[in-house]
Amino acid sequence: MGMYAVKTTAxxxxxxxxxxxxxxxxxxxxxxxxxxxxxYVMVEADDHAILERVLDExxxxxxLVPGKSSIAEVEHFLSPxxxxxxxxxxxxxxxVAGPFKGEKAQVQRIDEGKDQVTxxxxxxxxxxxxxxxxxxxxxxxxxxx
Numbered sequence: 429m430g431m432y433a434v435k436t437t438a439x440x441x442x443x444x445x446x447x448x449x450x451x452x453x454x455x456x457x458x459x460x461x462x463x464x465x466x467x468y469v470m471v472e473a474d475d476h477a478i479l480e481r482v483l484d485e486x487x488x489x490x491x492l493v494p495g496k497s498s499i500a501e502v503e504h505f506l507s508p509x510x511x512x513x514x515x516x517x518x519x520x521x522x523x524v525a526g527p528f529k530g531e532k533a534q535v536q537r538i539d540e541g542k543d544q545v546t547x548x549x550x551x552x553x554x555x556x557x558x559x560x561x562x563x564x565x566x567x568x569x570x571x572x573x
Contacts, residue, residue, distance in 0.1 A: 429472065430497065434483060434490075436489055445461040448482060448483075468493075520533075521568060523565055534548050543563075547559075
């Protein structure tokens with residue numbers, strides 16, 4: 429048993445992974461289409477020959493990359509990265525969602541456990557702390573750079 433990489437058409441990774449799992453082949457155990465891996469799907473299977481037969485029937489599945497990988501090599505795709513990773517206090521950010529969309533703000537506090545950031549809006553007359561989810565902001569300027 430091993431992990432195999434399947435080359436796919438760009439932006440069709442999730443579709444290919446779903447179609448592989450819909451085949452319900454006993455020798456195919458899992459299919460993974462991580463957002464950070466463009467044009468590839470990782471598939472856990474007992475044998476590459478079985479996987480090749482299944483891939484022949486799936487549109488957007490281009491080919492099987494020669495060789496197999498271990499679980500350790502794809503493990504970093506399995507745990508989601510928090511949205512607040514790479515954001516530091518005093519960073520200048522833009523809110524990209526919510527009622528303050530388009531506003532610029534400065535990061536005051538980061539709560540990694542809840543994946544939230546407390547920011548202070550720049551153009552506000554009175555500084556009001558606003559807590560938003562990490563995926564609702566985009567870093568414009570970082571002090572660490």
